[in-house]
Amino acid sequence: MIILAIETSCDDTSVAVVQDGSLVLSSIVSSQMEHSQFGGVVPEVAARAHVANMIPVLDEALRTAGITMDQIDSVAVTKGPGLIGSLIVGVNTARTLAKQLDKPLIAIHHTEGHIYANWLHKANSEAPQFPLVCLTVSGGHTNLIFMKDHLDYQIIGETQDDAAGEAFDKVAKLLGLGYPGGPLISNQAEKGHAEAFTFPRVDLTAKPARDEIGFLVDPEQSLDFSYSGLKTAVLRTVKEETGNGERKLTQSQINDISASFEAAATDMLTRNLERAIVKYKPRSVLLSGGVAANRTLRNKIATMLGESYPKLKYFYPEINCCTDNAAMIAAAAHFHAMADNYTDPITLVPDPNLKLT
Ligand code: KG4
Ligand code: ZN
Numbered sequence: 001m002i003i004l005a006i007e008t009s010c011d012d013t014s015v016a017v018v019q020d021g022s023l024v025l026s027s028i029v030s031s032q033m034e035h036s037q038f039g040g041v042v043p044e045v046a047a048r049a050h051v052a053n054m055i056p057v058l059d060e061a062l063r064t065a066g067i068t069m070d071q072i073d074s075v076a077v078t079k080g081p082g083l084i085g086s087l088i089v090g091v092n093t094a095r096t097l098a099k100q101l102d103k104p105l106i107a108i109h110h111t112e113g114h115i116y117a118n119w120l121h122k123a124n125s126e127a128p129q130f131p132l133v134c135l136t137v138s139g140g141h142t143n144l145i146f147m148k149d150h151l152d153y154q155i156i157g158e159t160q161d162d163a164a165g166e167a168f169d170k171v172a173k174l175l176g177l178g179y180p181g182g183p184l185i186s187n188q189a190e191k192g193h194a195e196a197f198t199f200p201r202v203d204l205t206a207k208p209a210r211d212e213i214g215f216l217v218d219p220e221q222s223l224d225f226s227y228s229g230l231k232t233a234v235l236r237t238v239k240e241e242t243g244n245g246e247r248k249l250t251q252s253q254i255n256d257i258s259a260s261f262e263a264a265a266t267d268m269l270t271r272n273l274e275r276a277i278v279k280y281k282p283r284s285v286l287l288s289g290g291v292a293a294n295r296t297l298r299n300k301i302a303t304m305l306g307e308s309y310p311k312l313k314y315f316y317p318e319i320n321c322c323t324d325n326a327a328m329i330a331a332a333a334h335f336h337a338m339a340d341n342y343t344d345p346i347t348l349v350p351d352p353n354l355k356l357t
Contacts, residue, residue, distance in 0.1 A: 001337060004061070004072045004097070005330035006054075008090030009082025009110045010139070011041045013053035016326035017065035017072070021334025022122050026064035027320075027327040028057050039173045047085030054093055061326075069101055074342075076333030079107035080354030081140070087350035098345040106333040107343040109356050110324075111136055112153065114288040115145065116335065117317035117328035128284040128315050133276045135269060137297075138289030138324075139165035139180070142225045142269075144276045145356075150335045153356050156280065157223030157272055160204065164265060165291045167227040171234050171261050175254050185258045186294055192255030194263035197237055201267045202229045221275050225268060234261050266297040270304055277309060284313040293322040 002025070007014040016027040032049045035041045062068065077094035080087055098105035115134050119127050130150075136143045142164045144157030162170070165182055172181025177188065204222040211217050234257060239245070241253055249257070269291075277285065287301060298316055305314050321328060336342075 001073045001334065002067065002071060003074050003076050003106070003330040003333050003337070005076040005108075005326040005333055006058075006090045006094050007078045007110075007113065007324055007326040007329045008050045008054070008086045009078045009080070010086060010324060011035055011046045011049075012324040013050050013057050013089075014324060014326035015057045015061035016330050017061055017067060018120070018327050018330035018334070021116070021331045022119050022127070024120055024327045025067070026061045027325055028061045028064065029325050030057050036179050039179050040169065041083070043083045043085055046083055047089060050086055050089035054089055058093070069097070072101070072103060074104045074106055074333065074337055075101070076106040076108055076329050076336075077348075078110050078113060078329055079348065080110065080351035082110060082350075082352060084350060084352040087352060091348060091350045095345040095348055104337070104342045105345045105348065106336045106341065107348055108329045108332045108336070109354055111141055111143065111145075111356050112151070112332045113328040114138060114141075115147075115286065116332035117288055117321045117325075118286045118315045119331045119334075120317060120321050120327055128286055129313060130284070131280065131282045132284040132286055133273070133280055133282040134286035134288055135273045135301075136289045137164040137269060137287075137291035139163060139169060141289065142227075143356075144223050144272060146276070146280050146282070151339060151341075155356065156276055157225065159225040159227065162227040162231065164225070164227060164269060165289070167231055167265060168291065170231055171258075174235060174238055175249065175257060177254070177258075180290075182291060182294060185262055186296070188255045188258035189262040189296065190259075192252070192257070192259030194259040196256035197260035199233045199237075199260050199264035200229050201264055201271065202226045203268075203271075223272050223276055223279075225272060227265070230261070230264055230268075262294070262296055266294065266300050269297060270300045273301060274304055274308070277312065282312070284315060285309075287314075287316040288322070290323040292316050293319050
């Protein structure tokens, strides 16, 4: 089964052609550079750029895959969540293609796309096994998701404020590194010392309470995340190190703050993932989303699993499949097609606040 997928939820215009949910025939991503001067995505600019990029990216995806429109079995698209102006461009392109070509249409939640990036490039035998726990960390989401089977999602942990990727982006801006911040922080961190500054590993586990007889009751360890305290701690450190903006940070200070921040951010993710493993006893552990490209995080989780849970299978997407791309949307769409979950092109509308159900 050949699926053509479209992803335009944020600032990447992407079209991919994927066979049987794993073989990538083409995956074209046009990343909008227009936003770097603003230090973040400007929704109106993103929507306009998607309009300009969509047809050239679609053409290139078909040309690279070496197929024509009529060889496609289904069209898939990200329905949400995301920026409404961006989503409209992808959804309307997909609706038009499906209607004109008389092909079935499949609507995908952006986060399930990230999860299913772990099925790309994998034959059935080496694909993730259920039940599984997936840590999805991107610019918009920080979720721990438990799956008993395909398309069955239970959110068991989530951020109470910023997403992990958003924290990387904001700290990068604070350090004057640019946007998107994740890879930039990561590059500086490689040259810095992770112990140079002590940043908090925020834990939302409640304080121990007393039962009716007065014994201390151990609270259940929280699987939720919070990045605002860490962000504030970095801000405070930058103020201290620069004498409230009197001096500029030196390159080695930037490297050390980056390394210490990255260490704290990835420790929190790894700690809660381990708690989820203990509680849900999965057969596979998955990492996904833009922050999954972070090598420190990938390695930290590998070390935790290797030392304490060596039988667990660990999956993470190839680096270029971690950040937004349409191939992951096609992978998720493959499993929806197997379950006959199609959508009517006449009535499909984007949903910027779509929930994962
Ligand atoms: O999944 P994604 O492309 O978009 C959303 O769905 O949000 O994730 C983008 C996020 C950005 O916040 C970016 O800074 C972060 O992923 N990111 C990274 C790395 N590469 C991208 N964060 C940490 N380390 C990286 N190497
Ligand atoms: Zn994403």
